[in-house]
Amino acid sequence: MNDLLPFEWIAAIRFLREGRLQSLFIVSGVAIGVAVIVFMSALLSGMQVNIFKRVLTSQPHITLERPKEAARPQRADEPGEAVLATVQKPSQRVSTVDQWRKVRDDMRRRPDVLAVSPTVAGPAFVIRGDGSQAISLIGIDPEEYVKIVPIPEKIVAGTFRMTNSDMLVGTQLAEDLGVQLGDKLRVATAAGGSLTLTIAGVFDMGSRGVNQRNVYVLLTTAQNLLQLIGGVSSIDLTVPDPMQAEVVARSIANETGLDALSWIANNNQLFVALSAQTFTSEMIRFFVGLSVAAGIASVLVVSVVQRSKEVGILRAMGGSRGQLLRVFLIQGAVVGLLGSIIGSAIAAGLIAAWREIARNPDGTAMFPLTIDPQLFAWAALIATLTGLLAAVTPAIRAAHLEPVAAIRG
Amino acid sequence: MVDEVLRLEGVTKSYGLGTPAETEVLHGIDLVLEKGEFSALIGPSGSGKSTLLNIVGLLDRPTRGKLYISGRDTSTLDEAALTQLRGRTIGFVFQYHYLLSAFTALENVMMPMLLANGRPDEQMRVTARDLLEKVGLLPFQNSRATNMSGGQQQRVAIARALALNPPLVLADEPTGNLDTQSADNVFQLMKQVSAASKTTVLLVTHNMDLARRCDRIIELVDGRLVSDRATPAA
Numbered sequence: 201m202n203d204l205l206p207f208e209w210i211a212a213i214r215f216l217r218e219g220r221l222q223s224l225f226i227v228s229g230v231a232i233g234v235a236v237i238v239f240m241s242a243l244l245s246g247m248q249v250n251i252f253k254r255v256l257t258s259q260p261h262i263t264l265e266r267p268k269e270a271a272r273p274q275r276a277d278e279p280g281e282a283v284l285a286t287v288q289k290p291s292q293r294v295s296t297v298d299q300w301r302k303v304r305d306d307m308r309r310r311p312d313v314l315a316v317s318p319t320v321a322g323p324a325f326v327i328r329g330d331g332s333q334a335i336s337l338i339g340i341d342p343e344e345y346v347k348i349v350p351i352p353e354k355i356v357a358g359t360f361r362m363t364n365s366d367m368l369v370g371t372q373l374a375e376d377l378g379v380q381l382g383d384k385l386r387v388a389t390a391a392g393g394s395l396t397l398t399i400a401g402v403f404d405m406g407s408r409g410v411n412q413r414n415v416y417v418l419l420t421t422a423q424n425l426l427q428l429i430g431g432v433s434s435i436d437l438t439v440p441d442p443m444q445a446e447v448v449a450r451s452i453a454n455e456t457g458l459d460a461l462s463w464i465a466n467n468n469q470l471f472v473a474l475s476a477q478t479f480t481s482e483m484i485r486f487f488v489g490l491s492v493a494a495g496i497a498s499v500l501v502v503s504v505v506q507r508s509k510e511v512g513i514l515r516a517m518g519g520s521r522g523q524l525l526r527v528f529l530i531q532g533a534v535v536g537l538l539g540s541i542i543g544s545a546i547a548a549g550l551i552a553a554w555r556e557i558a559r560n561p562d563g564t565a566m567f568p569l570t571i572d573p574q575l576f577a578w579a580a581l582i583a584t585l586t587g588l589l590a591a592v593t594p595a596i597r598a599a600h601l602e603p604v605a606a607i608r609g
Numbered sequence: 610m611v612d613e614v615l616r617l618e619g620v621t622k623s624y625g626l627g628t629p630a631e632t633e634v635l636h637g638i639d640l641v642l643e644k645g646e647f648s649a650l651i652g653p654s655g656s657g658k659s660t661l662l663n664i665v666g667l668l669d670r671p672t673r674g675k676l677y678i679s680g681r682d683t684s685t686l687d688e689a690a691l692t693q694l695r696g697r698t699i700g701f702v703f704q705y706h707y708l709l710s711a712f713t714a715l716e717n718v719m720m721p722m723l724l725a726n727g728r729p730d731e732q733m734r735v736t737a738r739d740l741l742e743k744v745g746l747l748p749f750q751n752s753r754a755t756n757m758s759g760g761q762q763q764r765v766a767i768a769r770a771l772a773l774n775p776p777l778v779l780a781d782e783p784t785g786n787l788d789t790q791s792a793d794n795v796f797q798l799m800k801q802v803s804a805a806s807k808t809t810v811l812l813v814t815h816n817m818d819l820a821r822r823c824d825r826i827i828e829l830v831d832g833r834l835v836s837d838r839a840t841p842a843a
Contacts, residue, residue: 201716201729210729214711513707516668517721517769518696520689604668607703 208523211514212530219503223535226499230539230583231546233492237485238547238579242569243554244481248474250567252442255467258405260317260348260436261445263466264307264452265459266297294322294391296431303456304435312448314440315347318432320422326369326415327386328377335373335415337387339422348438351403351416357381358401364421366400370411374402387415393425489582493590496535500528500594504601511598512606521599528595529588536587540580547576612644613680614776614809615665620674622660622832634660635832637674644776645807647800649820652829658813659781661829665811666779667695679776696725700770700808702763702799704782708754714765715741715750721772740768744798760791767798771808778803780812784819796822 201210216223269290297303300318307316320339325332342362346352352360356371358381367385379385381399388394397417405411423429439448445462453460464471504511511524551569558566622635634657642648652658663669664676667683676683678698686694700721708717718737723729741747744764754762763783770778780799784792796819803810812823820826821840828836 201719201723203729203731205729206727207723207729210723211711218711509705509707510709513701513703513709514720514724515692516666516695516701517724518692518773519724520692523724602668604663607668607707 208526208530211527212534215503215507215527216531216534219506222499222503226495226535227539227542229495230492230536230587231542233488234540234543234579234583235546235550236488238544238575239550239554240481240484241575242547242551242571244477245572246567246569248477251470251474254406255470256442256463258349258354258407258410259463259466261439261442261463262437262449262452263461264297264303264435264437264456265433265461266295267457267459269295294320294426294428294433296428296433297435297458300432300435303458306456307435307437307452310452312439312444312451314438315344317341317344317348317436318419318434319345319436320419320426320428320431320433322389322391322422322426322428322433324387324389324415324425326373326377327388328379328383331377333373333376334413335387336413337389337422337425338414338416339419339426340416341419345436348436354403354405355401356404358399361400362416362418363400364418365395365397366418367397368401368403368416369399370414371402371404372408372411373413373415374399376412387417387425389425389427391425391427393427395421395425397421489586492539492583493586496532496587496590497593499535500532500591501597503531504528504594504598507598508601508606511601512603515601515603516607524601525595525599528598529591532587532589532591532595533584534587536583536585536590537580539587540583543583544576544579547579613641614644614646614678615640615642615811616675616677616680617641617665618675618677620661620664620671620676622657622664622669623672626672633672633832635664635671638832638834640827640834640837642777642809642811644809645803646825647803647810647823648812648825648827649823650811650813650827650829651815651817651820656829657832658829662779662781662811662813665777666699666701667691696721697773698775698777700773700775700778702766702770702778702780702783704785708762708765708769710754713751713753714746714757717754717765718768718772720769725773737768737772740771741765743771743802744768758791760787760794763787763791763795764798767795767802771802771806774806774808776809778808778810780810782813782815784814784816792816792819 271287271290304316304318307313318341322337324335324337326335342360351368360368367387374380377385379399381402383399384396385399386394386396405414419432423431439445442463446464449460449462449465452458514524548571551571554569560566617638617640620635620638621633623631623633625631638661650658650661660669664671678694683691683694709720712720715734715737718740719729719733722733722736738747738750741750744767746761746764746768749757749761754765757765783799784795787795799810799812802808814820823840825837825839827834
C-alpha cells in the first residue's frame with residue numbers, strides 16, 4: 201500500500217489487478233476503440249488537408265469581378281402596372297473591372313489579403329492545321345500571379361517563360377493537339393483577335409480539366425486577343441487563412457461593390473462532400489465511444505456482483521457509500537485512461553505504418569499524416585471521462601448494496 | 610451504568626411491513642451487555658439470531674424499540690452517522706471470514722483503520738502487526754487470504770475486528786466452518802483478547818460446548834428471549 205494514495209485509489213487498483221483477465225480484456229477493448237478513433241481522425245484530417253492543398257494551389261482564394269450585367273424592367277407609370285411583361289437576361293460579355301488599378305491598390309493595402317493579381321480571362325480557340333480546341337485564355341502578370349498559383353512548380357516541360365509571344369499549355373491540351381515544346385499555335389477569339397504564339401512550357405495542375413482548358417499568356421497578349429485593351433476581367437487574391445476566404449470575400453464585396461467569389465463558394469460541392477465525410481466519421485467515433493462505454497460498464501457491473509460480499513464487509517467495517525462509489529468510479533476512469541494510452545500508442549504505430557505503406561506509384565507519400573499530440577491528449581481525456589461515466593451505474597449499485605444483504609447473498 | 614456497552618429496549622423486527630405477508634421475527638427484545646462480557650447467543654435455526662445480530666451491529670434497523678450503543682441512542686442517526694458509528698464501535702467476525710482477497714493479511718487488518726482515516730500510515734501498520742502477533746500470524750502478514758487455512762483466515766478476521774479497539778465485537782458462528790481443533794483455537798483466542806482488552810463479545814453459535822465456556826448464555830426461540838443465564842463455570 202502506498203501511503204500517498206487514499207483508500208479509494210488503493211482499493212480500485214487492487215480490484216483491477218486482482219481481476220487480471222477481465223481488466224486485460226476491457227483495457228484492450230478501450231485501446232482498440234481509441235486506436236480506431238485516433239487513427240481515423242488523423243487519416244481524415246490528413247486527407248482533408250491534402251485535398252484542400254491540391255484544390256487551393258490551382259486557383260485563387262478570391263476572384264473579384266465586375267457585377268453581372270442585369271436588365272431592369274421598364275418602370276411602370278402607375279403602381280401595379282408593368283410596361284414590359286418579361287425581362288430577358290442579357291448575355292455576359294468579357295468586360296473590365298472598373299477602376300481596376302485603384303481596386304488592386306486598395307486590395308494590396310488590406311491586412312487580410314496576401315497577394316493581388318489582375319488577370320484577363322475569356323474564351324478562345326487554339327488552331328493547329330485542321331484541328332481546333334476551345335480553351336480558357338488567361339492573361340496574367342507573371343510576377344504577381346505566381347504568388348497565387350505557383351505555376352513554375354507545375355511546369356513539367358520547358359520553363360515558366362512569359363514574353364508577349366509565349367504561351368503555357370496543359371499536358372492534356374498538348375496531347376490532344378499533338379504539340380510539344382517550341383511548337384507554334386494560333387490563338388483566335390470570337391472578338392476577332394488572332395495571334396500565333398510559341399509553347400514555352402507545359403504544366404500539370406493535377407486536374408485533367410484544367411490541363412485541357414487553361415492556357416496562360418501575358419496580360420497584354422490576352423488584352424489584345426480579347427479586345428480588352430487596358431482592362432482586366434478579374435482581380436485574383438489570396439488570403440492568409442483559406443478557410444476565412446468567404447468572410448473576407450463578403451467584406452470586399454461590400455466595400456467595392458464588385459462580385460467577390462471565394463474558392464469556398466466556387467467549390468461548394470467539395471465542401472458538402474467533405475462535411476458529409478466529417479459527419480460520417482463523427483458518427484463512427486460516437487458509436488465506437490458508446491460501445492467502449494458499454495463494455496466498461498458491463499465489466500464493472502459484473503465486478504460489483506462478484507465483489508458484493510467484499511463490498512458488504514467494507515460497508516460493515518465502516519466504509520461509507522461515498523467511499524465505495526469512488527472505488528468503482530476510479531476503476532472506470534483508470535480503465536479509460538490506460539486504454540487510451542495503449543490505444544494512442546497503437547494509433548501512432550498505425551500512422552507510422554501508413555506512412556510506409558501508402559505511397560503514390562512514384563514512391564512519394566500519398567498524403568502526409570501528422571501525429572498531433574493534441575489529438576492524443578483529447579483521446580486520453582475523453583476516454584477517461586467515458587470510463588468515469590460508464591462506471592456511474594455500477595458504482596451507484598455498489599454504493600447502495602445493503603451490507604446485510606451483500607454479506608448473506 | 611457507565612459500563613453498559615449495549616442496551617436493547619423492546620426491539621421488534623418485522624419483514625414485509627404493510628403487506629399481507631408481514632411477519633414479525635423479533636418480539637420486544639430487552640437486553641443489556643456490559644463492558645468485557647463474553648456472551649453466547651444460542652437458539653435453533655430461524656429463531657432470529659442473525660436478525661438480532663444485524664440490528665445490534667447497526668447493519669439493520671429495528672422496526673420498533675430502541676438501541677443504545679455506549680449509552681447513545683441510535684434511532685435518530687442517519688445512514689452516514691450509523692456507518693461511522695458502526696465502523697468505530699463494532700467489530701465483526703463472520704462465519705465465512707470474508708477477508709478481502711486482493712489484500713494481504715496485514716492490509717486486511719489495517720482496513721478498518723484505513724476506512725476511518727482515508728490514507729494508510731506507519732502507525733496503522735504497527736497496530737496491525739501487533740494484532741497479527743496477538744493472533745499468532747505475524748509470519749503470515751504478507752500472505753493473501755487465498756493462501757491461508759480457514760482457521761488462519763478466521764484469526765486474521767478477529768485481528769481485523771479489533772483494529773479500531775471497538776468496545777463491542779459481534780461474532781456470527783465464527784467457528785462454524787472450522788474443524789474442532791481450529792475452532793477451539795479461535796474460541797480461545799477470542800476469550801483471551803476479550804479478557805485482555807475488556808472487549809464485550811456477543812457470539813452467535815450452535816455449538817453448546819462453546820456456549821458453556823462463555824460468561825453468559827442468551828437463548829432465543831421464535832424471536833423471544835427465553836433464557837438469559839450466567840454459566841456456572843464463569
